[in-house]
Amino acid sequence: LQLPSPADGEVAGQSVEPVSPTSPLVQPRVGRLHFLYATPITLDPLDVRAELQQLQVALQQGTTAGERRRHQVKVEIDVRLGSSTNLLDLLTHGDAGNEGHPVFIHFAMHALVRRDTGLPVAPEVPCVQSCLALEDAFGGAQLLPRYVLLTWLKQSCSTRQCPISGVFINSCDSVGIGGAFVEAGVPHVVCCKGKVFDSACKSFTSAFYRSLAAGRTVYESFDYAREAVACAPQPGLRAEAAKFLLLPRQEDMLSNTQLSVMSVSRHYTATLHDLLVGSVDGAPANGNVALAMQLFAGIGGPDEACSCMPPQTQHFLGRTAEMQEMARHLQRGIERGARVVNV
Numbered sequence: 001l002q003l004p005s006p007a008d009g010e011v012a013g014q015s016v017e018p019v020s021p022t023s024p025l026v027q028p029r030v031g032r033l034h035f036l037y038a039t040p041i042t043l044d045p046l047d048v049r050a051e052l053q054q055l056q057v058a059l060q061q062g063t064t065a066g067e068r069r070r071h072q073v074k075v076e077i078d079v080r081l082g083s084s085t086n087l088l089d090l091l092t093h094g095d096a097g098n099e100g101h102p103v104f105i106h107f108a109m110h111a112l113v114r115r116d117t118g119l120p121v122a123p124e125v126p127c128v129q130s131c132l133a134l135e136d137a138f139g140g141a142q143l144l145p146r147y148v149l150l151t152w153l154k155q156s157c158s159t160r161q162c163p164i165s166g167v168f169i170n171s172c173d174s175v176g177i178g179g180a181f182v183e184a185g186v187p188h189v190v191c192c193k194g195k196v197f198d199s200a201c202k203s204f205t206s207a208f209y210r211s212l213a214a215g216r217t218v219y220e221s222f223d224y225a226r227e228a229v230a231c232a233p234q235p236g237l238r239a240e241a242a243k244f245l246l247l248p249r250q251e252d253m254l255s256n257t258q259l260s261v262m263s264v265s266r267h268y269t270a271t272l273h274d275l276l277v278g279s280v281d282g283a284p285a286n287g288n289v290a291l292a293m294q295l296f297a298g299i300g301g302p303d304e305a306c307s308c309m310p311p312q313t314q315h316f317l318g319r320t321a322e323m324q325e326m327a328r329h330l331q332r333g334i335e336r337g338a339r340v341v342n343v
Contacts, residue, residue, distance in 0.1 A: 030074045031276025032098055033059075034090060035289070038082030038109035038134050040141035051108050051170070051205070052079065056289060058206045062213025073272045075213065079292035082109045082134050084142060091156045094163035102165030104275045109133055111171035112143065130176025138327045146180050153184030162186055165275045166218070170205060172196050175245060182247045183256060187266050188218050188275065189247040200229050200240035212272045219267035222246045 035055065039046040059075045078095075080086045094103050110133035131143040156163065166188035167181050178191030190208070192201075208225035216224070222244075230241035246267060253259045 029273065029277050030076060031101065031104075031272070032076050032078050032095060033276060034095070034103060034105045035077050035079045036082040036087060036090075036105055036107050036109070037079070038132075040110075040133055040135050041139050042141045043110050043133055046108065046110070048108055052077070052289065052292065054202060054206055055106065055209055058209040059213045062210040065210070065214045073213070073276055075272070075276065077289040079289055082107070082132075083136070084134050084144065087134065087144075088152055091152050091164065100278075102275060102278045103163050104165050105167045107132070107167065107169045107171065107174075109171060111169060111174040111177050113173045113176065114143070130173065130180075132171075132177055139323070146176050149177065150180040150183060153180065153186075157185055165278070166190075166270075168205075168208075170201060175247075178245065178247050182252065182259075185258075187263065188270060189245075190222065191245050191247065193243045193245055196240055196243050197237060199234065200232070200237045200243075203232060203237070204229050204241075204244055212275075215271060217268055218270045218275070219246065222267070 033055075035052060037046070037048040037052070039048055056077060059077075063074060080090075090103055090105065095101050112131045112133055113128060114131060115128055130146040132149065134142045134144050136142040153162070153164075162185040164181065164184075164186045167178070167186060167190070169178055169189070169191040171177075172192055172195045174191040175193045178189040181189045204225045207228035208221050211221035211224045212218070226241045226244055229244070230238050232238055248256070248259050248263050250264055253261075253264070
């Protein structure tokens with residue numbers, strides 16, 4: 001007796017629903033990733049444009065690789081200068097363009113560990129403080145100590161659930177800053193312990209976002225990215241894998257009583273959909289990565305760069321110390337009613 005062969009969309013012994021071209025498995029929702037960068041003139045320069053381009057390519061590659069995975073997300077990147085105003089605005093109000101959506105932030109800036117004069121409660125006692133190196137209005141460094149960041153986060157989460165779904169702090173010595181986010185209730189924090197080679201950071205970042213965009217969980221993406229560094233062709237980079245951390249960890253529950261097993265287990269279930277979209281079905285997000293890349297590159301060279309610059313812009317790389325000093329004099333001149341007649 002010859003049995004009939006299974007029809008299209010069926011497997012012997014069970015029925016399988018065919019995937020429609022309009023299925024949500026193929027048509028991803030749109031989420032927004034916030035890219036905050038700072039490269040103050042007074043510190044070692046960072047190649048922000050290369051990092052942004054690397055992030056964009058990794059997300060595109062991951063989306064293509066995970067085209068039929070569940071919870072697929074198309075990511076729009078919102079690029080902002082890492083100033084105290086922009087950071088505080090995100091922490092306080094979340095994503096104004098996508099109300100109700102969770103906020104995931106990628107920090108492309110320096111994190112420093114410095115000996116400070118002490119906390120406000122005991123200013124006379126010296127202590128070691130972790131700081132984020134933001135930019136001030138003139139392109140110089142504005143150090144944001146850990147305790148100030150923690151104050152901002154706690155104020156933001158005092159009357160509502162924390163709007164920050166996760167952060168990726170792509171900086172050396174960022175574990176102290178990462179701990180502040182964990183203490184405030186941020187569920188997923190990727191950071192670094194100690195000094196890390198740039199090549200290891202690039203490899204880890206690409207692998208992490210590529211895996212996350214393909215539909216894998218936060219822990220799976222983190223584990224895959226760390227394995228990519230551990231198996232790097234360059235032997236000197238392999239030991240760097242242990243310096244990347246995903247917080248909170250099980251051992252963090254001993255020092256932070258607010259953490260529980262549930263706090264750690266969320267790494268194993270959360271996907272990019274949870275980080276960027278959550279349970280909200282809103283209007284598509286619109287990033288500004290194209291404009292930022294144009295301004296970073298100075299389209300057409302110096303002669304045409306001015307034509308693509310809007311009257312006011314937060315994206316301005318390639319500055320020098322002399323230009324920073326000129327900006328300070330201009331600001332003081334405006335306050336005194338003076339003006340520039342020749343440069």
